[in-house]
Amino acid sequence: MKLQGKVAIITGAGRGIGRGIAEVFAEEGADVAINYIEEPAKAEEVARYVRSKGRRAMTVQADVANRRQVEAMVERVWKELGPVDLLVNNAGIETIVPFLELTDEQWTRLLDVNLRGAWLCSQVLCRHVIPTGRAAAIVNVGSIQAGKILPGRTHYAPSKLAIEALTRNMSAEVTPSKVRVNCVHPGLIDTPMTEWVMKAPDLLPGILAQISMGRAGQPREIGTVVAFLCSDEANYLTGQSLYVDGGWVGK
Numbered sequence: 510m511k512l513q514g515k516v517a518i519i520t521g522a523g524r525g526i527g528r529g530i531a532e533v534f535a536e537e538g539a540d541v542a543i544n545y546i547e548e549p550a551k552a553e554e555v556a557r558y559v560r561s562k563g564r565r566a567m568t569v570q571a572d573v574a575n576r577r578q579v580e581a582m583v584e585r586v587w588k589e590l591g592p593v594d595l596l597v598n599n600a601g602i603e604t605i606v607p608f609l610e611l612t613d614e615q616w617t618r619l620l621d622v623n624l625r626g627a628w629l630c631s632q633v634l635c636r637h638v639i640p641t642g643r644a645a646a647i648v649n650v651g652s653i654q655a656g657k658i659l660p661g662r663t664h665y666a667p668s669k670l671a672i673e674a675l676t677r678n679m680s681a682e683v684t685p686s687k688v689r690v691n692c693v694h695p696g697l698i699d700t701p702m703t704e705w706v707m708k709a710p711d712l713l714p715g716i717l718a719q720i721s722m723g724r725a726g727q728p729r730e731i732g733t734v735v736a737f738l739c740s741d742e743a744n745y746l747t748g749q750s751l752y753v754d755g756g757w758v759g760k
């Protein structure tokens with residue numbers, strides 16, 4: 510098992526990709542704190558799955574863009590599950606709004622969650638971990654849209670491209686203190702976020718035609734890659750961003 514005995518916080522883990530990551534982490538031997546902002550029953554379902562694999566689980570509500578809530582989350586997890594070894598900054602939102610119609614509020618909220626949230630959770634965790642001298646790993650979840658142009662994403666795409674710069678720069682500062690930082694950029698993954706695409710007969714075939722594997726990915730297919738990046742097998746890997754997209758980019 511790749512993550513035996515590790516303690517992980519996964520943000521936005523009540524559904525979608527976060528849920529897939531939590532399931533794989535539990536199967537690989539990790540205890541998991543499932544962060545959520547809404548839908549507590551879904552987070553509890555994920556916790557039950559983790560426990561069914563013989564691992565400890567807790568659910569913890571926090572808005573990743575709120576410093577006070579993030580600090581309380583990390584402190585609670587540390588107290589209940591022990592020192593945290595792994596953080597996956599998965600929580601994210603996507604809205605599709607034409608550039609000329611985008612409001613200040615839409616821009617700010619999206620950047621706050623997708624970018625500032627990853628920075629904030631990482632900073633709070635590193636301030637706990639680094640003084641202990643323990644090793645840790647952080648994985649940020651970006652998006653294929655870091656490298657692609659799709660309509661109505663003048664706020665979303667920059668938030669995800671910036672995740673790559675955040676990953677590199679954070680890695681340079683914290684890797685000397687034994688915290689590795691990497692990033693995955695998922696392609697089209699079948700989750701509640703993309704339900705509207707998966708159910709759009711006029712849109713889906715055109716997208717799938719651009720993907721070498723000709724299909725959307727499943728959340729657990731991101732989970733297995735994130736588990737590898739968090740494992741000791743990736744001990745010499747930091748500051749990197751990996752597209753996990755079935756071969757969409759560059760086609």
Ligand SMILES: NC(=O)c1ccc[n+]([C@@H]2O[C@H](COP(=O)([O-])OP(=O)(O)OC[C@H]3O[C@@H](n4cnc5c(N)ncnc54)[C@H](O)[C@@H]3O)[C@@H](O)[C@H]2O)c1
Pocket residue numbers: 520521522523524525526527544545546547571572573574599600601602603622626650651652653654694695696697698699700701702703
């Ligand atoms: N699904 C895809 O095709 C795809 C592709 C590329 C990148 N991504 C990224 O992967 C991540 C997960 O996406 P998904 O498809 O599972 O989406 P999703 O909408 O199904 O799940 C996202 C989860 O994050 C939670 N969340 C939102 N704001 C939060 C906040 N402020 N604090 C805590 N939790 C919050 C939501 O409640 C939800 O449970 C996101 O960062 C998304 O941008 C998804």
